[in-house]
Amino acid sequence: MSFVKLSASALAIAAVSATAAAARDQVQVAGSSTVLPYASIVAEAFGENFDFPTPVVESGGSSAGLKRFCEGVGENTIDVANASRKIKDKEIKACAEAGVTDIIEVRIGYDGIVFASDINGNGFEFTPTDWFLALSDEIMVDGKMVANPNKTWADVNPAFPAQPLQAFIPGTKHGTREVFEDKVILAGCEATGAFEHLLANATGDSDKAKKKAAEKACISLRTDGVSVDIDGDYTETLARIESNKDGIGVFGLAFYENNTDKLQVATMSGIVPSTESIATGEYPVSRPLFFYVKKAHIGVIPGLKEYAEFFISDEVAGPDGPLAEYGLVSDPELAKTQEAVANEDVMGGNS
């Protein structure tokens, strides 16, 4: 029966050590899978150059990360949420309800969203209009909204080859989806005149409500299998394209640049996506990347502030830093962000 004694003592040791070492000494990060590579590069360099342990970075999508971020304050909650979009008012409210009031918003730079297809397939030169006509639920034909009849890219735009429509776009829990909707589908909706039509026929109490309803109608995508939501990471999108050569996927620029042997990138409005064309703002589909820090955890979790400051320091997030090398478009207003983090400025002033 010695194993009973052994396991009892093991249990006791575990219990004692658990209570003794309850204080967490590493920074805990979760959120966007787009920010994950950047965050892991920073976390690694942080662990190497400082005496603090290497932060733990989990992914799972911006919304999932912010949801965990807003669970409350304390050592059993994460300190930093990575997001590929701005935090929503709804999420700030949810945070406040759970006691997370002082949130520091840090913009780390910009990232491009690219459209890429199989390297051996047809090349494309898209405009937002093409994507709206390809994927929207309803499009305008002869002044009326009808269910999207398009089956091939040639139906969408006569300049394209007659390749069946098949798109792999990020699922709704990804921040990338929202940018895709705003910068591509909505832009296309407005360009085709469908938005005006929807706005004129929208029902709502105020202009604002009408506008919202029209926007919602614009970005509702077809559900007949032409557009497939990918809830996983870009590797899943890549695998889908490899098995279905007609597919066109939505990727982050950095992911594409690591897989140039398998993917060819499409231009958008005539501009080839690159860190340069995104930095100048020529390439239209880009978005800022953020991370959010719980101010209440600064001073409690060792290294949290140092991590945030290190992340946006010139040698890391600057134009010659490792993040830019990996594909991040560095923020021209980095100095301002650095100052804000140094002062621990929270969102919404002194809330």
Next chain:
Amino acid sequence: MTDISQTPSNMGGAAEQSKSGSLLTQNARTRKRNAAEMRFRGYGIAAIVVGLIMLVVLVTTIVGRGTGAFQQTFVTLEVELLESKLDKKGNRDLEDIKKVTTFGYAPIIKAAVQSKIEGLGIETSLKPKDMAGLLSKDAAAQLRAYVLENPDQIGQTVEFRFLAQSRVDGYLKGRVSRESIENDKNISGAQLDLVDALVAAGVVEKTFNIDFIIGADASDQRPEAAGIGVSMMGSLFMMLVVLALALPIGVAASIYLEEFAPKNWLTDIIEVNISNLAAVPSIVFGILGLAVFINYMHLPMSAPLVGGLVLTLMTLPTIIISTRAALKAVPPSIRDAALGVGASKMQAVFHHVLPLAAPGILTGTIIGLAQALGETAPLLLIGMVGFIASNAPETIADGLLAPNSAMPAQIYEWAKRADPAFYERAWGGIIILLVFLVTMNTVAVILRRRFERRW
């Protein structure tokens, strides 16, 4: 059932002749039945062949794609550890030396690469920055760690073996070709020319990489430096927790249920529920672990202790079911004999039944552990899947409480990263995980063969 006389149709001999024909000639019905049997055997063999083909395809794919991860390309360089860069004050104060970050080491490496290439007399049009681009980003970290450990070496020239960057490594492994890098901004054709020249000079070579087996995870920028060792430690500590908790609890529960518990509706419900628990999807245990162990009991996130507790819950039903089966297999005569010579019920169980059931219990436990070892889903929710590049734990408490990953979680993590070099490492990780699983299952089989008794 009326045709008994036809069954031994081709046996011949002294059997009674049937009315419908000779025993030596098969009638239509017999032929039909024999054909059915042959067909069934054919199906069986076909099923086995399909299974074997699948196994062969699986194993060859894994081995074919994964073995590359065990080899890595290294570059040998002599680096002059310039005092003017690393220790400006020249007082060898560790605090001052620490202030130079890995970014500060980049120029030293650049100079070392340049002088090496010039020393070898290789002509290249590349800028020093692109020459240094052949090295892994890990080189600066390696150099800094060395300097911090040996500050007395500052000012000397030391020989180092640095990792080459993943594209160079891929080029030597045949994963990257000149055609495939056409649009790649991480490497150029001129750099590959330089690699060819350096390989010819013996500076760049591909050798076995122990760091893949014992090292820690690395970020997206340096796949060549990633290793599975630390997550292996995470898995080990989780298995220790599972063993320490699930075995005693599981065995005690099954002995009580099997030998002592009265048979009534309550024990029936418990039995049914244990069987049900064994079929619960593992992610459910992850949610439970998050709610109970992290949010309620405030155990640390990403800790192997929590992972072990969650996997214990998952493994318990497996152990209980196999232990009960092992106890049931001990014939009642053993118990009766023990009770008959005056042993108490407990003595009968612990002195006679349990030793006889031990091989079965051990087998069940090992298989349960093997199952837990390969589990990822519950770990997703307790923060053990992600970029967790901690160092190998130094103490037992550290091993249980410091953040760590687990082998299958590490493989999953690698499989979803952008750089194709991580993909190769994911397959390599699968090989290591499979080696563990096969070993555990083999031990289970050997134990059963050697100690199991049949009545």
